[in-house]
Amino acid sequence: MNIEVLVVPDCPSEEPAADLLRRALDDIGLRDIGFATRVVTGQEEAERIGFTSSPTILVDGRDPFAEPEGQPRYGRNG
Template identity: 50%
Template sequence: MELTVLVVPECPHTAPLRERLTRVLRGRTDVTVTWREVTDPEEAERLGMHGSPTLLVDGADPFARPDEAPSLSCRVLGLPPPDRLRRALARPDRPWDGGPGVC
């Protein structure tokens, strides 16, 4: 499984998400995590960024709402709790379920 985390410079939610992912992924050897800083709106759109940070699981954002447009902005909803992260990583094909998204 390939995880890509898209962040804007100095995003205050980067460190908390990094800590949460570290806990959730502890012991897993089947996951690669790449952190990528995005500064250009066109790049954000091309990458499918839905606010900072955006967590892409095998290229898809499991926390994006179906009607949510890509954007170079901050996500204002709270970080998903660890159990939602675990579910998203166990079932990356399952769409957003209406709970808090990544902030």
């Protein structure tokens, strides 16, 4: 399993999202599963990887929380 937390530079939600993800993995017995944080640097990259807001969590390259009408965009959530 490959898990990434995607963020824009200086995202204020990066640390809280990583903490919640770690707790969620631990709670379901996946203590040995790690994840990486990746900084998204522009709109082209956002479109290529399906980044919709900062933070975005990808599991094996897919966003499990994606909304069907969500469009890739570069920027912070909200």
